Amino acid sequence: MLTLTEHGGFRKRAAAKARDPVHHEVIAKAIASYEKAFEQTRAAQFTNWQQARDLAAGIKDEVLARLPEYLEQFERNATAQGARVLWAEDADQARRHVVDIAREHGARLAVKSKSMATEEIDLNETLQRRGIEVLESDLGELIVQLAGEKPYHIVTPAMHRTKAEIAALFHEKLGVDLDADPQGLTMAARRHLRQAFTQADVGITGANFLLAEEGAVVMVENEGNGRLTMACPRVHVVVAGIEKILPRLSDLALFLPLLATSGTAQAMTCYASIVRGPRQPDEADGPQRMVIILLDNGRSRLLSSPLFRQSLRCIRCGACLNACPVFRTIGGHAYHTTYPGPIGSVITPHLRGMGRWRHLADASSLCGACTDVCPVRIDLHQLLLANRREAVRGGKAGWFWPAAMKLWAWAMRDRGRLARLRDWGILFERLGRGALPAAKRRRVPRLSRKTFAQLWEKNEQSR
Amino acid sequence: MNSRDKILARLRATPRPAECAPAHRLADRAIYHDCDGGSEELIARFGARLTQLQGEFHRAADVKAAAEVLLRITDDSAGGRCIAHAHPLIRSVLDQNERLAEGIELPDPGTLDSPDFAQYEIGITAADYLVARTGGIVLHAAGAGGRRMSVLPPFHIVLARRDQVVSSLDEALARIRETSSGSGYGTIITGPSRTGDIEKIIILGAHGPKRLAVVLIG
Ligand code: SF4
Numbered sequence: 001m002l003t004l005t006e007h008g009g010f011r012k013r014a015a016a017k018a019r020d021p022v023h024h025e026v027i028a029k030a031i032a033s034y035e036k037a038f039e040q041t042r043a044a045q046f047t048n049w050q051q052a053r054d055l056a057a058g059i060k061d062e063v064l065a066r067l068p069e070y071l072e073q074f075e076r077n078a079t080a081q082g083a084r085v086l087w088a089e090d091a092d093q094a095r096r097h098v099v100d101i102a103r104e105h106g107a108r109l110a111v112k113s114k115s116m117a118t119e120e121i122d123l124n125e126t127l128q129r130r131g132i133e134v135l136e137s138d139l140g141e142l143i144v145q146l147a148g149e150k151p152y153h154i155v156t157p158a159m160h161r162t163k164a165e166i167a168a169l170f171h172e173k174l175g176v177d178l179d180a181d182p183q184g185l186t187m188a189a190r191r192h193l194r195q196a197f198t199q200a201d202v203g204i205t206g207a208n209f210l211l212a213e214e215g216a217v218v219m220v221e222n223e224g225n226g227r228l229t230m231a232c233p234r235v236h237v238v239v240a241g242i243e244k245i246l247p248r249l250s251d252l253a254l255f256l257p258l259l260a261t262s263g264t265a266q267a268m269t270c271y272a273s274i275v276r277g278p279r280q281p282d283e284a285d286g287p288q289r290m291v292i293i294l295l296d297n298g299r300s301r302l303l304s305s306p307l308f309r310q311s312l313r314c315i316r317c318g319a320c321l322n323a324c325p326v327f328r329t330i331g332g333h334a335y336h337t338t339y340p341g342p343i344g345s346v347i348t349p350h351l352r353g354m355g356r357w358r359h360l361a362d363a364s365s366l367c368g369a370c371t372d373v374c375p376v377r378i379d380l381h382q383l384l385l386a387n388r389r390e391a392v393r394g395g396k397a398g399w400f401w402p403a404a405m406k407l408w409a410w411a412m413r414d415r416g417r418l419a420r421l422r423d424w425g426i427l428f429e430r431l432g433r434g435a436l437p438a439a440k441r442r443r444v445p446r447l448s449r450k451t452f453a454q455l456w457e458k459n460e461q462s463r
Numbered sequence: 464m465n466s467r468d469k470i471l472a473r474l475r476a477t478p479r480p481a482e483c484a485p486a487h488r489l490a491d492r493a494i495y496h497d498c499d500g501g502s503e504e505l506i507a508r509f510g511a512r513l514t515q516l517q518g519e520f521h522r523a524a525d526v527k528a529a530a531e532v533l534l535r536i537t538d539d540s541a542g543g544r545c546i547a548h549a550h551p552l553i554r555s556v557l558d559q560n561e562r563l564a565e566g567i568e569l570p571d572p573g574t575l576d577s578p579d580f581a582q583y584e585i586g587i588t589a590a591d592y593l594v595a596r597t598g599g600i601v602l603h604a605a606g607a608g609g610r611r612m613s614v615l616p617p618f619h620i621v622l623a624r625r626d627q628v629v630s631s632l633d634e635a636l637a638r639i640r641e642t643s644s645g646s647g648y649g650t651i652i653t654g655p656s657r658t659g660d661i662e663k664i665i666i667l668g669a670h671g672p673k674r675l676a677v678v679l680i681g
Binding site: 029033034048052065071072081093137157189193194250253257267268269275279283285286294306 | 495
């Protein structure tokens with residue numbers, strides 16, 4: 001069987017989506033509504049958005065500079081609250097931890113709230129293979145789970161689906177009326193999951209922040225499924241990247257509005273829950289056990305690079321995906337990565353290998369729109385450029401780019417050579433411009449018939 | 464070495480940047496629009512924000528008036544069962560009106576683990592703080608009838624006193640830190656449960672309460 005390389009598959013998927021007018025319309029509409037609301041929310045709330053970004057980047061940098069100490073502090077304080085803290089070097093260890101916990105409690109059913117860290121480790125597949133049913137409870141996640149897809153976007157997983165498609169899906173899987181509107185569909189999801197929350201043995205969540213000083217897990221959401229996941233089942237399992245640390249509770253006064261504004265264009269999400277351990281002596285209900293799995297999975301490698309460590313500031317707001325002209329055109333599934341869009345193209349080659357994933361660095365026009373919107377000021381487009389450089393230096397970029405760049409460098413060193421290169425180009429144009437693969441889809445620009453010097457001279461004369 | 468030590472060792476082995484500036488944080492608060500003023504202004508701000516988010520805001524001069532408000536808003540919820548947390552403030556309101564007290568179950572806090580909350584249409588809890596700038600309600604489980612009472616019933620009613628209104632999230636968090644150090648679960652509720660996962664169309668009542676009302680006493 002012929003399997004495409006990641007690069008080949010990416011090109012194919014990207015090309016297909018780029019020419020899909022329905023996809024274009026759905027995404028353009030969703031992102032336009034986000035952008036309008038974002039501007040309003042930001043202006044209504046912040047007097048100084050730039051300073052807020054500086055502060056957030058500064059706090060995250062401080063965390064990263066002292067990450068081992070903060071993690072130990074978090075572990076100490078979470079343990080004091082009765083939580084168990086486990087560490088996972090990679091996806092496999094993390095999966096094994098979750099499976100062990102589920103087995104230990106004889107779990108048959110796990111209910112989950114949205115979490116990209118669990119997507120990163122392919123947790124659902126693993127649990128299901130072990131006979132543990134997993135139900136996604138976030139509406140967007142439920143939609144992609146029922147459709148057998150991966151999340152399209154890190155904040156709005158079902159962004160690519162129209163309401164008619166979702167109605168058809170819910171009709172087939174949940175027996176909902178075919179002509180149900182979004183209200184009806186949402187209520188169907190609510191009914192579908194109500195029982196699950198109370199019957200599930202294990203609740204699995206991610207974390208948006210880990211507070212070192214409080215030993216607390218912070219989770220934001222709008223639907224309430226996260227709160228139910230943390231409140232109803234006997235066991236609460238958290239899977240969180242080690243970079244999620246914030247020093248203390250008071251930092252939330254900045255990070256909650258920042259994440260809500262950039263993520264969903266809200267001043268605050270409906271719920272921001274702060275959990276410290278399982279049910280405490282003064283509490284009326286809540287899980288008997290809480291286990292927090294701290295996931296490395298390549299993050300320490302990013303931290304060790306002076307240039308790339310800033311990518312660990314990321315709070316997974318998804319703003320850079322929305323801003324990216326490439327993401328908007330090719331869509332989230334083309335990437336085949338847990339994290340699509342600019343941030344995904346920056347970190348995936350480092351987390352999963354430059355050899356297979358270097359092509360992602362080319363999935364950018366280097367326009368810098370991602371960098372402009374990032375609430376923690378990650379220099380995304382510079383890092384994409386750095387990935388291109390790293391791929392070439394490491395000999396992972398194939399022959400074309402190095403050869404093309406050498407030719408370019410050769411030509412740029414001498415005017416005469418540059419003119420000659422242009423002459424070759426014109427010759428090539430005459431012979432076979434129409435044969436370029438790109439010519440089938442768009443107009444190939446023509447090389448100028450005059451050199452810069454000739455144009456300059458002409459301009460001077462006509463003055 | 465176990466995985467914990469390996470991860471920590473790897474992190475320790477990475478070169479650290481020479482210095483970082485931690486101290487500034489939010490000290491000057493220059494990044495947000497101001498939200499100051501007397502308590503009446505803050506209350507008005509809170510009410511306006513909550514209403515904007517499609518929550519309901521009611522004011523009552525005293526516990527007696529609060530009982531009337533409660534009777535009215537629980538009445539139009541079509542006879543569903545109603546459960547409340549036996550918090551002193553809630554008790555003092557229920558004591559004002561026999562008919563109200565009859566319609567509301569007030570289980571002993573020690574038994575709150577058992578009720579099947581799916582049976583209830585309304586949950587009534589207290590809160591810790593109301594945040595004027597965002598319209599947020601801050602509560603912790605031990606002071607609000609547990610983790611489930613405020614999220615499982617489709618209608619959540621919050622009773623609070625006027626001195627619980629604070630200007631900003633910053634202030635609320637600072638106070639939480641002073642007071643509820645041992646508490647296990649807290650949540651900041653900003654408007655009724657919602658989702659925009661289908662074509663960005665906002666639908667209320669996704670998994671949490673569809674209706675959220677605050678009754679402010681005083
Ligand atoms: S890189 Fe920045 S903009 Fe992109 S998801 Fe992370 S925090 Fe948001």
